[in-house]
Amino acid sequence: MAAGSTYTPIATATASGSQPTITFSSISGSYTDLVLIYSAKDGTAGAEGNILISFNSDSGSNYSWTNLYGNGSAAGSTRLTNQTSIYAYCAGNTSSLEAGTFQVMNYSNTTTYKSTLNRGNVASTAVVARAGLWRSTSAITRMDLTSSSGNFASGSTFTLYGIQAA
Amino acid sequence: MWWARLLNVISGLLGNGVAASTTSYESIATVTVGSPQSAITFSSIPSTYKHLQIRGIARSTRAASGSYVKIQANSDTGNNYANHGLYGTGSAAGAYAVTTTDHAGEAYITASSDLASTFGISVWDILDYTNTSKYKTVRALTGADVNGTNGQVRFASGVWLSTSAITTVTLTDGNGANFDQYSTFALYGIKG
Numbered sequence: 596m597a598a599g600s601t602y603t604p605i606a607t608a609t610a611s612g613s614q615p616t617i618t619f620s621s622i623s624g625s626y627t628d629l630v631l632i633y634s635a636k637d638g639t640a641g642a643e644g645n646i647l648i649s650f651n652s653d654s655g656s657n658y659s660w661t662n663l664y665g666n667g668s669a670a671g672s673t674r675l676t677n678q679t680s681i682y683a684y685c686a687g688n689t690s691s692l693e694a695g696t697f698q699v700m701n702y703s704n705t706t707t708y709k710s711t712l713n714r715g716n717v718a719s720t721a722v723v724a725r726a727g728l729w730r731s732t733s734a735i736t737r738m739d740l741t742s743s744s745g746n747f748a749s750g751s752t753f754t755l756y757g758i759q760a761a
Numbered sequence: 762m763w764w765a766r767l768l769n770v771i772s773g774l775l776g777n778g779v780a781a782s783t784t785s786y787e788s789i790a791t792v793t794v795g796s797p798q799s800a801i802t803f804s805s806i807p808s809t810y811k812h813l814q815i816r817g818i819a820r821s822t823r824a825a826s827g828s829y830v831k832i833q834a835n836s837d838t839g840n841n842y843a844n845h846g847l848y849g850t851g852s853a854a855g856a857y858a859v860t861t862t863d864h865a866g867e868a869y870i871t872a873s874s875d876l877a878s879t880f881g882i883s884v885w886d887i888l889d890y891t892n893t894s895k896y897k898t899v900r901a902l903t904g905a906d907v908n909g910t911n912g913q914v915r916f917a918s919g920v921w922l923s924t925s926a927i928t929t930v931t932l933t934d935g936n937g938a939n940f941d942q943y944s945t946f947a948l949y950g951i952k953g
Contacts, residue, residue, distance in 0.1 A: 601949070602786035627791075627947060628816055659908040663849030663915075672849025676908045700818050700882045706943050710818060710882040712902055712914075724849070726904030726914040728879060758816070760791040760947035 601759040612749030617740040619755050624703035626757030631697040633753045636686035638745020642720045644687040645743040647680035650735045660727040681727035684715025693717050702735040785952040797822050797939035803948045804929045811953025813887040817946035818880040821872040823938035826911040828872045831864030831935040834927045844919030865919030868903035881905035890927040897921040
């Protein structure tokens, strides 16, 4: 079996407090999976927020996601279809920065639609897992991360890693 | 970069996957399905890591909506496993538990009746796989969205009731179908 070191940082962005969108562009196709690790809150009034993630500047209704949550008193599940982005769970403006991950598998292949997994948390409110879909066979070369309301809070960080399979 | 490694550690603590540093996560092997096949096996797994991670996309040839991947160790097909899951269907959350069964976990994948070109994805962690003094546990974050009424997101965990070091991992379709073309699984090792 071949073995090689991987899980490589591609880029990191830290929000200044005045940015509604963070963009990772010119993403190399040399990895197998992408992993976004974030510590963030957006401008949404309240404890919970969302990072709206789109690929390759596609603003069409080509995204969907299935949501599983536990909020301390119940577990539930929701789904949104034909959306203009996939939502990754993060903190709103009354919470502290909250960490999460967003995984994009086989992002550079041109034969399958792109599937994603998100794990997010807001300590005061809920723990969340989401499976997402972008209905495109295009290789992903750009990710736009947009605050669901207002700007990302100052100090929010977003690091994109590449994982290369043998 | 210390902050990048800190974020990795935070990710691991949150259950998103075993924390990895940029120097301790290594690719071991990858299998991509060319024509439908019933099983994917990683054998002769080196014992030089602390944990294993399997990342994959898969679609089943099952003539239905949805299927699942089951995981077995060291070619043990006996009822020496148990597993649990928590899942969301898009309209409700549910849970399951299976004991005295032949596999350690169930990752959700798409199948032939689902939207074309969609694949279920999963990230499995196999913890302390070479330890010969305890049973082996696995966990997974898995799911698939198909822009419709089917699809699922799931937390899965399981145990193999054996103290043997794991040297082989086998993935099969839990409904006895095949993995469809373009299904891909990659095995990684994480140093301790």
